[in-house]
Amino acid sequence: MDVADKATLPRYRMTTTAELYTPNMEQTLSMDGKIMTPLMKHENIYSQPGIGHHGGSMLDEISSMPIPAVAPDHACSMLTSHAQMYASYSQHSSVMCSPSSAIHQHELDCDPRELEAFAERFKQRRIKLGVTQADVGKALGNLKLPGVGSLSQSTICRFESLTLSHNNMIALKPVLAAWLDEAERQAHAHHAEVFNTVTDKKRKRTSIAAPEKRSLEAYFAVQPRPSGEKIAQIADKLDLKKNVVRVWFCNQRQKQKRMKFSANMMPHHH
DNA sequence: CGTATGCAAATAAGG
DNA sequence: GCCTTATTTGCATAC
Numbered sequence: 360m361d362v363a364d365k366a367t368l369p370r371y372r373m374t375t376t377a378e379l380y381t382p383n384m385e386q387t388l389s390m391d392g393k394i395m396t397p398l399m400k401h402e403n404i405y406s407q408p409g410i411g412h413h414g415g416s417m418l419d420e421i422s423s424m425p426i427p428a429v430a431p432d433h434a435c436s437m438l439t440s441h442a443q444m445y446a447s448y449s450q451h452s453s454v455m456c457s458p459s460s461a462i463h464q465h466e467l468d469c470d471p472r473e474l475e476a477f478a479e480r481f482k483q484r485r486i487k488l489g490v491t492q493a494d495v496g497k498a499l500g501n502l503k504l505p506g507v508g509s510l511s512q513s514t515i516c517r518f519e520s521l522t523l524s525h526n527n528m529i530a531l532k533p534v535l536a537a538w539l540d541e542a543e544r545q546a547h548a549h550h551a552e553v554f555n556t557v558t559d560k561k562r563k564r565t566s567i568a569a570p571e572k573r574s575l576e577a578y579f580a581v582q583p584r585p586s587g588e589k590i591a592q593i594a595d596k597l598d599l600k601k602n603v604v605r606v607w608f609c610n611q612r613q614k615q616k617r618m619k620f621s622a623n624m625m626p627h628h629h
Numbered sequence: 630c631g632t633a634t635g636c637a638a639a640t641a642a643g644g
Numbered sequence: 645g646c647c648t649t650a651t652t653t654g655c656a657t658a659c
Contacts (some may be wrong), residue, residue, distance in 0.1 A: 491631060511654045516632060527652065564638050564654045587646075606639065609647070614637080616649095 474528050475521060481535055482519040488542055492516050495538060500559050502538050508559035567607065571597045575604070579611050 485495060492515035500509030517523045518531050567575070578585065578593055585593065585608065594601040 493631080512632075513634080513654055514652085516634090517653090520633080522634085523653095524651070530652095562639065562653060566655060567638085584647090603638085605646080607637095610637065610639085612647090613649075 469529060471525065474525075474532060477532060477536070478519050478521055478528075481539060484539055484543070485519075488546055490542065492519070495535070496561070498542070499534060499538055500561065502534075502541060503559075504534060504537060506559075507534050509561035511561060565600070565603050567599065567603070571599060575607055575611070579608065583612060583615070584608065 485492075490498075491512070493512035495515045496510040496512055498509075499507060514523075514531075515535075518528065518535060521528065523531070574597055575593070582589070587605075590604050590608065591601050593599075594604040597604070
C-alpha cells in the first residue's frame with residue numbers, strides 16, 4: 360500500500376542529451392538533424408583500455424569527509440550534476456582560487472582525455488589499495504556526500520572502462536575522486552573507519568520472474584496503457600508492487616516504440 | 630573469485 | 645499523480 364522501497368534520496372541529475380564519449384569527438388549520425396531518438400541508445404563506448412585484474416580483497420570502509428563546498432560551476436556543457444559539486448580532488452586547494460582557475464578546472468573535468476586518464480589512474484590505485492569494484496561501490500555510500508549513495512560493481516566497472524556516457528562519467532568522477540582520496544588517507548593512517556550506518560542505499564532493481572513477465576506481456580498485448588485501477592489489479596494478481604507494474608508498462612511502451620522505429624528504417628526491410 | 634555485459638528496471642525532467 | 649523521453653544503474657550471468 361505504499362511505496363515501500365522508496366527510500367532513495369535524490370540522486371544525481373545530469374541528464375540532457377547524451378553525448379558520445381569519444382576522445383576524438385566523432386559526430387556520427389548526423390542524419391537530417393533531428394531524428395536521433397531512442398534508437399541508437401547506447402552512446403559512447405570507445406571502450407576498453409586494458410584488462411588486468413588482480414585479486415586483492417580486504418575491505419576498508421571509507422567514510423565521512425569534510426564537505427568541500429567547491430562551488431562555481433560554469434557548465435562547460437550542459438549538466439546540472441550535483442555530485443559534480445562535491446569534489447575533493449587529490450590536491451585540494453586549487454578549488455577556490457580564482458574564477459579563471461575554477462573555470463579551467465571545470466574544462467579539465469570535461470575533457471575526455473582527462474577523464475580517460477583519471478579512470479585509468481583510479482583503477483590502478485584502487486587495485487593498489489587492494490579493493491574490489493564492489494567494495495568501492497559499497498563504500499561510496501559511507502562516504503557522505505549529499506545525494507551520493509552506493510553504487511553497484513557494474514557501475515564502477517563501467518566507469519573504469521569508460522563505458523558510461525560522457526555526462527555520467529563527469530558526474531561520477533568527483534565522487535570517485537573523493538573516495539579515492541579518503542581511501543588513501545585512511546590506508547595511510549591505518550584506520551579503516553566505519554562511522555555511520557546512514558549509508559545512503561543504492562538503487563534497487565526488482566527482478567520480475569519469467570512467469571510474471573509473460574503475464575504482463577499478455578496484458579500489454581491487449582491493453583498497452585491500462586488505467587491506474589487496472590494496473591493495481593494486475594499488480595495484485597501477480598503479487599508485484601503497483602509501481603513496479605506501472606513502470607513496467609512505461610518501459611514496455613518505450614521498448615515497443617523503439618522496435619517499431621528501428622524496424623521501420625532498417626535498410627533491410629523488404 | 631573478481632570483472633565484464635546484456636537486458637531492462639528505476640529515475641530525472643518537462644508536460 | 646501519471647505520461648513520455650532520455651538516461652542512469654543494477655541484477656544475473658557469462659568470462
